[in-house]
Amino acid sequence: GQQVMQIPQYQHVQEGEDFTTYCNSSTTLSNIQWYKQRPGGHPVFLIQLVKSGEVKKQKRLTFQFGEAKKNSSLHITATQTTDVGTYFCAPYAGNNRKLIWGLGTSLAVNP
Amino acid sequence: DSGVTQTPKHLITATGQRVTLRCSPRSGDLSVYWYQQSLDQGLQFLIQYYNGEERAKGNILERFSAQQFPDLHSELNLSSLELGDSALYFCASSVLSGITDTQYFGPGTRLTVL
Numbered sequence: 001g002q003q004v005m006q007i008p009q010y011q012h013v014q015e016g017e018d019f020t021t022y023c024n025s026s027t028t029l030s031n032i033q034w035y036k037q038r039p040g041g042h043p044v045f046l047i048q049l050v051k052s053g054e055v056k057k058q059k060r061l062t063f064q065f066g067e068a069k070k071n072s073s074l075h076i077t078a079t080q081t082t083d084v085g086t087y088f089c090a091p092y093a094g095n096n097r098k099l100i101w102g103l104g105t106s107l108a109v110n111p
Numbered sequence: 112d113s114g115v116t117q118t119p120k121h122l123i124t125a126t127g128q129r130v131t132l133r134c135s136p137r138s139g140d141l142s143v144y145w146y147q148q149s150l151d152q153g154l155q156f157l158i159q160y161y162n163g164e165e166r167a168k169g170n171i172l173e174r175f176s177a178q179q180f181p182d183l184h185s186e187l188n189l190s191s192l193e194l195g196d197s198a199l200y201f202c203a204s205s206v207l208s209g210i211t212d213t214q215y216f217g218p219g220t221r222l223t224v225l
Contacts, residue, residue, distance in 0.1 A: 042201055042216040088154060103153035
């Protein structure tokens, strides 16, 4: 089956530092979505990437889809305490429509 | 508030029992997804229904079953419960069934099996 690795599993940063999480697949992806889950909350949709090499920005968040459509990244510039939570990548497998979620990266931000 | 509702919020039961979790999707959404989230397993996709029909299946155990009713609400039935079934169960909904659909998650049902 399709394997998706999300790294790192945990990240602890000082407020103001940058943060990056990576999602790596063993096979080519159709598209990928990113979600954020605050502590005690539910996953909330952030963005979807479809095209090879696509880059999308949301304020301090930059999302990237690899040229080979096998990996993706989320970069946060100058983290804030409001960025705390777990970030999940949700790649779509294509024909079998199986939704393969990464284990997520939990981000903690020290004020 | 995503517009997806789940009941109950919390459920405590014993091993061997059977429970039913309920989900009402956002108005207009035809797809319902069920997920299980536990500390060591992350977010595991269980099953998807679209307009009453099963659309995709993930890591759903045979002891678990789901259905989507004509009014589009969905129920997840968990039977012969084991300690390891203790987890947060999320329902999500989307407009269609396609791979590009955004999923809107409900607040979850926390199941504790004692």
